[in-house]
Amino acid sequence: MSDAPRFGIWAAVHGSRASHHDPDEPDDASWTRNRALVLEAEALGFDSVLVAQHTANPYDDERDQLEAWTASAALAxxxxxxxxxAAIKPGLYHPVVLAKMALQIEHVSEGRFALNLVNAWNKAEFERAGLPFPPHDDRYAYGQEWIGLVDRLMRGERVTHAGRHFQVEDYQLRPAGTFRPRPTIYLGGESEPARALAAERADVWFINGQPLDDVKALIADVARRPAANAPLRYGLSAFVIARETDAEAQAEHARLLALARRDEGLRNATRARTDAASVMFAKTDAAATQHVGTNGGTAAGLVGSYETVAARIRAFHEAGIDLFMLQFQPFEAEMRRFAKEILPRVQ
Structure with a gap:
């Protein structure tokens, strides 16, 4: 864990994170908006941007959707x-092709690229394209073999592999190792297969937004496992609502909750396309009436006065969280508020 916490933002790949009916937030997933958003985040002092991967908009396929890997190359x-x-769903790309793409973006960015391995939960994204969508644990078994190959290929090793899913013979990729041994590997997911794979292959394990004690328990469980890339680091997703007072922040949270209720139809349609074994959706469904944002959102408790939010960030950091991957709404205005009011308090 670094001495000071790091902060990143979720790119607006499918528009709004809390509600699609907020008059103060453009429901805009365009490249133009995302380019401006990331450039401003960098100027404000944010450390990372996470570009989630969806081929079609997971809420409504009539809405815009930013493509993760081409956009990441441009941002680099x-x-x-x-x-x-850049998030990656292994079922969409052969490991040789993906490893080459990752190395190219690593080269363009001069050593600033990372991939975030996710298990995929949107069945329709695969099935409508005629792609296989195996059961949850089988997808992790596939991902384990997949990331093992990608890891070696990104290191520039000459790879020959005969496995259950892939046959690779005498393959080597260049350029590799120009800036560091390979791009960073993040891994998301909280199921048992996800935890095991995080310890085995990841540099950073992403945890969905949830209370501090739950996060401590998750970190303790994964930290006890032998880690191939020790020390394993930890990231946390969170939706931030910060104001001068706790009362003002809670009032804004209530406003966003009320707006989010108007998205119930979109959420129901999304749930119908969701793998029932997804741990993330099991948690977020249970908390949907109390929290806003995706991937846990405000369940992490970063809602309150500037001092309250800063104190909670410090507590998470002391528990082991290195990187906070943040959501806001309206995104640009609240991102600026966080940079002005919270960053100085925690760095």
Missing amino acids: ALTRRIEII
Whole structure:
């Protein structure tokens, strides 16, 4: 864990994070908006951007959806300091092809690229394209073999592999190792297969937003396992609502909750396409009436006065969280508020 916490933002890949009916937030997933958002985040001092991968909008396929890997390549050329993390669903790309893409973005960014391995939960994204969507644990078994190959290929090793899912013969990728041994590997997911794979292959394990004690328990469980890339680091997703007073922040949270209720139809349609074994959706469904945002959102408790939010961030950091991957709404205005009011208090 670093001495000071790091902070990242979720790119607006499918528009709003809390509600699609907020008059103060453009429901805009365009490249133009995302380019401006990431460039401003870098200028404000944020350390990372996470570009989630969806081929079609997971809420409504009539809405815009930013493509993660082409956008990440473009961001790599435009930025100078911020880490660019592109999510990847192994079932969509052969490991040789993906490893080559990752190395190219690593080269363009001069050593600032990372991939975030996710198990995929949107069945329709695969099945409508005629792609296989195996059961949850089988997808993790596939991902384990997949990331093992990608890891070696990104290191520039000459790879020959005969496995259950892939046959690779005498393959080597270049350029590799120009800036560091390989791009950083993040892994998301809280099921038992996800935890095991995080310890085995990841540099950073992403945890969905939830209370501090739950996060401590998750970290303790994974930290006890032998880690191939020790010391394993930890990231946390969170939706931030910070104001001068706790009361003002709670009032804004109530406003966003009320707006989010208007998205119930979209959420129901999304749930119908969701793998029932997804741990993330099991947790977020249970908390949907109390919290806003995706991947746990405000369940992490970063809602309150500037001092309250800063104190909670410090507590999470002391528990082992290195990187906070943040959501806001309206995104640009609240991102600026966080940079002005919270960053100085915690760095």
